[in-house]
Amino acid sequence: MTNYNIEKIEGGIATLRYADNSWAELVLSADMTEADLDDLALQYAPKTGVAPSFATVGFTSTASAKPEPIVEEEEEPEEYVDNRPAWLIARQTAYGTLESQLEYITENGLDAWQAHVAEIKAANPKT
Numbered sequence: 001m002t003n004y005n006i007e008k009i010e011g012g013i014a015t016l017r018y019a020d021n022s023w024a025e026l027v028l029s030a031d032m033t034e035a036d037l038d039d040l041a042l043q044y045a046p047k048t049g050v051a052p053s054f055a056t057v058g059f060t061s062t063a064s065a066k067p068e069p070i071v072e073e074e075e076e077p078e079e080y081v082d083n084r085p086a087w088l089i090a091r092q093t094a095y096g097t098l099e100s101q102l103e104y105i106t107e108n109g110l111d112a113w114q115a116h117v118a119e120i121k122a123a124n125p126k127t
């Protein structure tokens with residue numbers, strides 16, 4: 001919660017003064033409610049934070065997108081594995097990872113993959 005007061009309104013622009021003596025100019029509209037103004041005032045309110053150790057005066061860097069994190073394939077929770085029927089576990093194990101399935105299709109073609117899937121299903125029928 002940040003206190004503010006309106007110091008002036010000129011041409012639909014309100015100059016707000018905050019408790020720490022900082023200020024902001026906000027564009028007003030006729031359909032604005034008090035809650036709308038409070039929300040807008042909060043968005044422009046002074047912010048505080050704690051600088052990380054590398055961010056010092058004179059720090060120079062290049063603005064760039066943060067790299068996407070490498071997501072490792074998670075193992076299925078034990079309770080999930082235990083609830084799957086044996087035929088499904090056997091099929092999923094035989095299919096392999098998505099990467100290995102794509103590699104199989106790339107190297108052998110879609111028809112060969114479909115035949116391989118049919119063999120896996122025949123060897124591990126639903127019960």
